Amino acid sequence: QKEVEQNSGPLSVPEGAIASLNCTYSDRGSQSFFWYRQYSGKSPELIMSIYSNGDKEDGRFTAQLNKASQYVSLLIRDSQPSDSATYLCAVKGNTGKLIFGQGTTLQVKP
């Protein structure tokens, strides 16, 4: 079982729709969860972090965490073509190591 698992996609949504990106992790002791966005040919950049169960909202982005189900998601409301990128889920466990998923490619079609 992969430590951090994401569907590689591509996930295709129309402009204006909600994009839902999902991530599961295997280390039940994980405490910190991050979403990075990576445009083609560019480096990953942090867009959201979440540490406790529930929802955390920042503009059009909402991160959702459910530790019991070992599941973290990222919702992007009113998706724009500029949101087209690969979204990396990263999980930090008790060891302090940050483990990345392989990323989900999002395509927002005008």
Next chain:
Amino acid sequence: ETGVTQTPRHLVMGMTNKKSLKCEQHLGHNAMYWYKQSAKKPLELMFVYSLEERVENNSVPSRFSPECPNSSHLFLHLHTLQPEDSALYLCASSQRTGEDNSPLHFGNGTRLTVT
């Protein structure tokens, strides 16, 4: 200069060459990292330095040799690489390492091709 800067952006080298990747951070961070990003695979942590001391080496082959002369600079020395080492090599920095939640700031990476 802002953030994390990596040079060169692209590198093509033969299997018998020796080359070095350079990373410089202007954020005042204390920890620096090397990651390898291959197509369709998750980011792989290679090395971690905290206050110029190597704190993690994730079973990386000895043909990769890191060097951290100070908290702002990080090098990755390459020699006798294999074609499967072709990948995007990303440098990152953070305020600290370990249990805290300080995020990683990545450089733009070096696209390495081994022929």
